[in-house]
Amino acid sequence: MTRSSMLLAALLTATGSVAAEGAFNSADDAIQYRQHAFQLIKENFGDMHAMLKGKKAMDSDAFQRRAKHLALLANIPFEAFKVAGSNQGDTEALASVWSDNAKFNRIAKEFQQASSELARVSAGGDVDAIGQAFGTTGKSCKGCHDQFKRD
Ligand code: HEC
DSSP, X not given: OOHHHHHHHHHHHHHHHXXXXXXXXXXXXXXXXXXXXXXXXXXXXHHHHHHHTTSSOOOHHHHHHHHHHHHHHTTSGGGGGGSTTTTSSSOOBOTHHHHTHHHHHHHHHHHHHHXXXXXXXXXXXXXXXXXXHHHHHHHHHHHHHHHHBOO
């Protein structure tokens, strides 16, 4: 083996063992994954909220970046709800996520559409349209949590 191929082999071994730890090898992993995704959703959404409410100076570049991140992040958590056994353990998801799954998926889709719309209008800079799209997005958070998440 050359020195560089040995380095490559060592690297593959190292990353292989890291990969074996995550991405849904267990129900607990799936729960953590979606919770972490929701934390990032909250960070991005909360920062936009602070700017819209004047709790923080409006920075339209930052706002657009947050909106773009949110539109991407809105797709991230939902695959992890499909992992068998992830209805139990350290989760705040209610049983209704699985018993009323069509409705859960419908609200998830509305959330994704609303956040894509928010990213789209943010780039345009129309304040009313931004406020409206932000409100619709926030309603989907609350609408889902009311029915599918423990307080
Ligand atoms: C389609 C349903 C749905 C939508 C839409 C949704 N959430 Fe959630 N959210 C959940 C569920 C279910 C959980 C519980 C996840 C778990 O504990 O396994 C959760 C958990 C959370 C958590 C807690 C994460 C943790 O660390 O345990 C935060 C924060 C959160 N959501 C914020 C938001 C915000 C902000 C929005 C909107 C911008 C949003 N969510 C939209 C269903 C949703």
